[in-house]
Amino acid sequence: MDMMMNDESRMLQDLVQRFVERELMPLEAAVLKREAETGSYRLLPEEEAPLLEKCRELGLWGLDVPEEMGGVNLSALDRLMVEEEVSRTITPFEFPPDSPNLHMLKAVATPEQREKYMVPYAEGRMKSCIAISEPGAGGDPAGMITRAVKDGSDWVINGRKIWVSRVPYCDFIILMARTGEGKREEGVTAFIVEKDTPGFIIEREIAMIGGKKTYELVFEDCRVPESQVLGELGRGYAPMQLRLNIRRLQVGARCVGIIGRALEMMIDQANNRATFGVKLADRQAIQWWIADAGIRMHALRLMVQAAARTLDAGGDVRHEASMIKVFATETAQEVLDQAMQCHGAMGMTRELPLQLFYQQVRLMRIYEGPTEVHRMAIARRMLKSRGSRS
Amino acid sequence: MKLLVPVKRVVDYNVKVRVKADGTGVETANVKMSMNPFDEIAVEEAVRLKEKGTVTEIVAVTIGPAQAQEQLRTALAMGADRAILVEAEGAEPLGVAKVLKALVEREQPQLVILGKQAIDDDMNATGQMLAALLGWSQGTYASKVELSADGAKVTREVDGGLETVQLKLPAIVTTDLRLNEPRYASLPNIMKARKKPLETLKAADLGVDLTPRLTVVKVEEPPKRQAGVKVGSVSELVSKLKTEAKVI
Numbered sequence A: 001m002d003m004m005m006n007d008e009s010r011m012l013q014d015l016v017q018r019f020v021e022r023e024l025m026p027l028e029a030a031v032l033k034r035e036a037e038t039g040s041y042r043l044l045p046e047e048e049a050p051l052l053e054k055c056r057e058l059g060l061w062g063l064d065v066p067e068e069m070g071g072v073n074l075s076a077l078d079r080l081m082v083e084e085e086v087s088r089t090i091t092p093f094e095f096p097p098d099s100p101n102l103h104m105l106k107a108v109a110t111p112e113q114r115e116k117y118m119v120p121y122a123e124g125r126m127k128s129c130i131a132i133s134e135p136g137a138g139g140d141p142a143g144m145i146t147r148a149v150k151d152g153s154d155w156v157i158n159g160r161k162i163w164v165s166r167v168p169y170c171d172f173i174i175l176m177a178r179t180g181e182g183k184r185e186e187g188v189t190a191f192i193v194e195k196d197t198p199g200f201i202i203e204r205e206i207a208m209i210g211g212k213k214t215y216e217l218v219f220e221d222c223r224v225p226e227s228q229v230l231g232e233l234g235r236g237y238a239p240m241q242l243r244l245n246i247r248r249l250q251v252g253a254r255c256v257g258i259i260g261r262a263l264e265m266m267i268d269q270a271n272n273r274a275t276f277g278v279k280l281a282d283r284q285a286i287q288w289w290i291a292d293a294g295i296r297m298h299a300l301r302l303m304v305q306a307a308a309r310t311l312d313a314g315g316d317v318r319h320e321a322s323m324i325k326v327f328a329t330e331t332a333q334e335v336l337d338q339a340m341q342c343h344g345a346m347g348m349t350r351e352l353p354l355q356l357f358y359q360q361v362r363l364m365r366i367y368e369g370p371t372e373v374h375r376m377a378i379a380r381r382m383l384k385s386r387g388s389r390s
Numbered sequence B: 001m002k003l004l005v006p007v008k009r010v011v012d013y014n015v016k017v018r019v020k021a022d023g024t025g026v027e028t029a030n031v032k033m034s035m036n037p038f039d040e041i042a043v044e045e046a047v048r049l050k051e052k053g054t055v056t057e058i059v060a061v062t063i064g065p066a067q068a069q070e071q072l073r074t075a076l077a078m079g080a081d082r083a084i085l086v087e088a089e090g091a092e093p094l095g096v097a098k099v100l101k102a103l104v105e106r107e108q109p110q111l112v113i114l115g116k117q118a119i120d121d122d123m124n125a126t127g128q129m130l131a132a133l134l135g136w137s138q139g140t141y142a143s144k145v146e147l148s149a150d151g152a153k154v155t156r157e158v159d160g161g162l163e164t165v166q167l168k169l170p171a172i173v174t175t176d177l178r179l180n181e182p183r184y185a186s187l188p189n190i191m192k193a194r195k196k197p198l199e200t201l202k203a204a205d206l207g208v209d210l211t212p213r214l215t216v217v218k219v220e221e222p223p224k225r226q227a228g229v230k231v232g233s234v235s236e237l238v239s240k241l242k243t244e245a246k247v248i
Helices: A005-040 A043-056 A077-086 A104-110 A111-122 A237-272 A284-312 A318-342 A354-366 A371-384 B037-052 B066-078 B091-107 B126-134 B187-193 B236-244
Strands: A127-130 A147-151 A154-165 A171-177 A187-196 A199-206 A213-225 B002-006 B009-011 B033-035 B057-064 B083-085 B111-115 B137-146 B151-156 B161-168 B171-175 B198-202
Touching: A005 A043, A005 A077, A005 B066, A005 B187, A077 A237, A077 B236, A104 A111, A104 A237, A127 A154, A147 A171, A154 A171, A154 A199, A154 B037, A171 A213, A187 A213, A187 A237, A213 B057, A237 A284, A237 A318, A237 A354, A237 B033, A284 A318, A318 A354, A318 A371, A318 B111, B002 B037, B002 B091, B009 B066, B033 B066, B037 B057, B037 B066, B037 B111, B037 B137, B057 B066, B057 B091, B066 B083, B066 B187, B066 B198, B083 B091, B091 B126, B126 B137, B126 B171, B137 B161, B151 B187, B161 B171
Parallel strands: A127 A171, B002 B057, B002 B111, B057 B083, B083 B198, B111 B171, B137 B171
Antiparallel strands: A147 A154, A154 A213, A171 A187, A199 A213, B009 B033, B137 B151, B151 B161
């Protein structure tokens, strides 16, 4: 319990906790069954509709949307607290609108783009995704070779993108492409490409672990007008980075929620299950799993909160975001592994959420930058700046 | 019509309560605290009555530590109009009832709605004591409340059924579990609650002496439940009930 939390944050947490407990948790058994039997890890429309209705009623809508667009514009601290709470359940649900590109649009969209894309996006009437990785450039997006070439007043895009989420539900995608020469991130520009633009082809669906799907995209002489350039020409990398930093803190908050759930399940199991006449709770191996999980969950939550406060104060959290991404995913992976072990054969079933969490966290160690790339970046910064505080 | 809703800060219903090592009470340090669920039902009922138009103002009050203003903010977010915190630690039901009487005299409400009991000490006394101190009518364990300008019809959950009483106003109503299902305080209302007035008083300001009259001798956990046994036949069951359980 956080004594420093103000009244509004505490009540918001209470509201979200109740929503998760009473609306989302009861759907878990059906979600797990469906995922195990059909591979589909999505809510049915009849399950989702009442949840969206409830969110509208409760004002849990547009949490990170700017106030001038009718949103709540929560602080990063509160937004991440909400993220932690909603991550405790395996039921796939995000508070609408699903808005990962909002921060990037907010930073660089022109007034026309705000009107045409950002407003409907913020209101939940449009969906979008972002295409960064390529078959030859993943953890190092600076190696991308998808190219946009100016032709009259248009841009003609050719190339290939991969590991893009949510493509079939999206009304537009943000596409990163090279528009000029330059090392690493120089010369990379962001474009808004609407679905059904000729030459924008969904090549194939790729089934991932953790119930997720991603898509490979091909751009074949895909022609878009100048008005689709998002932000400055050749400088698309920095706003994209801004988006990624927030995503990485979200990964941290999600892992706190997941660890909390796994820990709770492990504690219940330890208190109830006896082997050879001794309760698991009385065995040191299990006690240490529980103690270590508790210690690390606390540390991780503080890391996320500290970074959120820095972000709210206008600071740069690139370094902290990397640290959080590494620590969160590795810790969650280990705690989930122990929670599954603690449940024995039951932990291996697809009836418990643990295995699906486990797969999802495994995935998190890759997306938004693999662990090793983050470690490399952390070390590089530290080696270059000996004597600075962090 | 003005309505007074007393609420209490208690250990959250989801928390597994632990007895303090020295047996003087239960652990509340670093434990999640919430509004007593029966009081939440009382706030909800008050808000519904206001939405129906019979009530014009809802005043939420609590007698407790400074942090109890959290529960008042929750009441404000649910729909109360203003709140009063009377700072006091560990007040007993009679003391609380006396403070409430003083507040009733100050605020002049027509109806006081509160939980039938608090889930921490389960005293189930404050509402009844307040009715006695004021000489007002009371409808306890309410599962339905119908309010009109001159009276309240209260359906009560009693042993073996439902009893309906007609109260003259002013009156006290205490709420039972099935009266309603409290709403979630919505995010816009949470934000609005910040701007609603919250007044802080001391019991002495109201001329009430809260010196305890009760002494807690000891607080202990209930005995652990023994594991059950499976019996093979009815005759074995009967013999065990006779010889071991000694209940027949």
